[in-house]
Amino acid sequence: MISHNVNTLWGQAIVEELLHAGVKHACITPGGRSAPLSFAMLTNPEFTTYVHLDERSAGFFALGRAKRTGVPTPIVCTSGTAVANLHPSVIEADLSRTPMLLFTADRPSDLLHSGSNQTISQDNIFSKSARWNRTLPEPELNERKFRSLRSAIARSLSECNGMSPGPVHLNVPFRKPLEPNDTPDESVIDFIANNPLAAEGRTGPYTKITSGKSIISDEDLLRISNLLSESENGLIIAGPSNPNSISPDSLSLLSNSLGFPILADSLSGLRFGKHVESSHICGGYDSYLNPITTKNWPNPDVIIRFGAAPISLSLQNYLLRSGAYELLIDPTGKARDPAFSSSELVSCDPTWFSNSISSRLSLDPHDLSNHFLSAESDYWALIDSQNSFFEGSIASSLLDISPANSTIIVSNSMPIRDIDRFGKPASKQLTLIGNRGASGIDGVISTALGAASSTTDQVTLLIGDVAYYHDLSGLIALNKFNLKLIIIEINNNGGGIFYRLPISKHDPPFTSGFRTPHDLDLSHSSNLYGFDFTRVSTIEDFNLEYESALNQNKSCVIEVISDPLENQSTRENLQNTVIQNI
Structure with missing residues (x-):
């Protein structure tokens, strides 16, 4: 007592x-x-x-x-x-x-x-x-x-x-x-x-909370319905969202009702799941939405956007070039619009909006939808035909091999960009989570371990070497709380992402001040915290090690050694191939 x-x-x-x-x-x-x-x-x-x-x-x-x-x-x-x-x-x-x-x-x-x-x-x-x-x-x-x-x-x-x-x-x-x-x-x-x-206190909460949801008036719903019904070429953009904050089934129904394709960010919750079988989900747009590929496409005239700003800069630039009337649907009435492209902020619940519009309209697919359908098919056929080993192929293979009902945590910097560009839409249910609010690289391991503690899913983390180093202290939770987590650590010995920036042409000070090679042997972290650590340098070895880790249901780190210059060269060559062939 x-x-x-x-x-x-x-x-x-x-x-x-x-x-x-x-x-x-x-x-x-x-x-x-x-x-x-x-x-x-x-x-x-x-x-x-x-x-x-x-x-x-x-x-x-x-x-x-x-x-x-x-x-x-x-x-x-x-x-x-x-x-x-x-x-x-x-x-x-x-x-x-x-x-x-x-x-x-x-x-x-x-x-x-x-x-x-x-x-x-x-x-x-x-x-x-x-x-x-x-x-x-x-x-x-x-x-x-x-x-x-x-x-x-x-x-x-x-x-x-x-x-x-x-x-x-x-x-x-x-x-x-x-x-x-x-x-x-x-x-x-x-x-x-x-x-x-x-x-x-009471037998229940001292003050019970009854929550509601935001909706718009019948007049505004009718006005927006009329706007959409007059559209000749429309799109739906699903940006990053936390799991279950946007209903995939409702947005898929909206897409089918309007004939608008869905450009689904990898963190939107729309790129993976059974709804993909019955709706037009696009995921390769970061590569093919360039001015050369789209020069003969009709411009979208109406865009419906959900969630935060998409990860893809190619998509953001495409939306700006289009001049379309952009409806930003947000339950809080607060715009997440860093490109300042939205024409109207609609303050209402995304699921309610989708269901309400779907019940009113039934439109046929349009010319722009066919262009996206063709580009998607060509893009993924091209990606599937590649046999290059680089960081993007690891991201693609990770998604292919992960079992259904997996939770995948994706770090910022290059991992999330690779998942977004090379993550092919699939009917397999995958839950992807990333810290895209402030997009920092700190605390990513701890975020993944927190997610692992709250689900029976297989949980895998895709992370870079600098972010891994940044949160080494978080690894103590792995065995302390008896958690299961597979960590795929891409080691390009520093800030490989900076090779994408113009500053990379100025060396010095590029290497010492931006790329910052650390030359650390991160395998020693396995001795400190007690888990298996494997190092691979080919796609075949990665596939074998990841499949083995999944089959053994064990926690481990699979380190993938990557040369940042070769990696950047492969990305550029692949993008040129996309421009030439799509």
């Missing part, structure tokens, strides 16, 4: 409200000031905790879980710079619209700006990245304050799971003592007995 003081009772109330709302997992980092909340989570048998050694890894681990499930995994940390180390994952959660709930323990307010140890200004530390920020009152045996606390937990979950999901920051000050009492505290016992609603 726990002998509560006001702090531990406060922590217990927070955990009770999380459980009532269906939140049953949390990431904890060690710290004395956060002890009341950590203790409540660690001692509750209904709660599953992942205890991390550092906050940066914990933040990205929680991010990966939320990206895969759509449910926030609360993060608990102590005061001081520990809080600041969460900031990179908070930024990604904000910009990728991923729910995140942060509990940062704090010192009492009278210690702020006093020179007190481990005391910094934590209130609103995440600034505009947080959907809601609140410093809770210091725990006190006060009936109103406990009701306020329980209400705050409900609101925090509503805010981070709202129309625009994202981070919520609750700053939680505690005054000593931070651990349970050795003997019962009569004042706490009396408070619980006399204030059962405040001290123990």
Whole structure:
């Protein structure tokens, strides 16, 4: 039996409200000031905790879980710079619209700006990245304050799971003592007995949240329907989205109803799945949407775009050149339009919009649709005929070999570009996840391990050597939490992506200041963290090693050695072949 003081009772109330709302997992980092909340989570048998050694890894681990499930995994940390180390994952959660709930323990307010140890200004530390920020009152045996606390937990979950999901920051000050009492505290016992609603809450959430969705008026729906019905050449663009935020079946139905092809970003959730069998899904456009290939194509006159801005710059430039009327469908009413090409921002739920338009219209495919159909067929036939070994062939082979119902985490820099360009649409169900909110290379391993902890899918990570090095500390979670993850690490000894930029022609300082070769033997990470590490340098060896890892159901790293200059040359030659033949 726990002998509560006001702090531990406060922590217990927070955990009770999380459980009532269906939140049953949390990431904890060690710290004395956060002890009341950590203790409540660690001692509750209904709660599953992942205890991390550092906050940066914990933040990205929680991010990966939320990206895969759509449910926030609360993060608990102590005061001081520990809080600041969460900031990179908070930024990604904000910009990728991923729910995140942060509990940062704090010192009492009278210690702020006093020179007190481990005391910094934590209130609103995440600034505009947080959907809601609140410093809770210091725990006190006060009936109103406990009701306020329980209400705050409900609101925090509503805010981070709202129309625009994202981070919520609750700053939680505690005054000593931070651990349970050795003997019962009569004042706490009396408070619980006399204030059962405040001290123990309800049988369900203290404040139940009923969510809705945004729709547009019948008049606007009719106007947009008329616009689409008059279109001679239309397109649907599905940009990056978190899993389950856009319905593939609804967008496929919309595509078939309008006769518009879907240009599906690799992270849209539309490029892979059974719907591909019955709809016109395009995935090779990054290569063939160039001015030479499309010079005799009719321009699109209407474009319907969902999700974030597409990864493909070729696609973004094509949309700008077209001059089409672009409808940007966004449930938050906030434009993600870095090319500034949208003509109308439609604030409504994407699935509702798709179903509503589909029920009103039935149009025939148009000339532009036929051009895309032909280009797609020619492009993938050309890619399938290539036998070059380069980073793009690894991305393609990874998708081909991965079993149905796999989850694939894709790092930024070149891996996501290769997946986007060489990932052929397929009816096999694959869930692809990437940190494309801020597009950083930090925390990618931890993101993948978080996703692996939240699904029974086979989980594979495609990552570059610099991003791998950047998050080496995150690998401790692999065996600590008994997780299964296959890591495909492309090692081109530094920043190979910079060969794509004009700065590569200026050496020095290109090699030392941009390419930054590290000359590290990354296989030593396997000895530190206890997993198998294999190195390959041919596509045949990669295929064998990846298939073996899948069959053995084991965690491992397969390092693919790549020459960045040869890799860039192969890409350029392949693109020239596309221009000449499509």
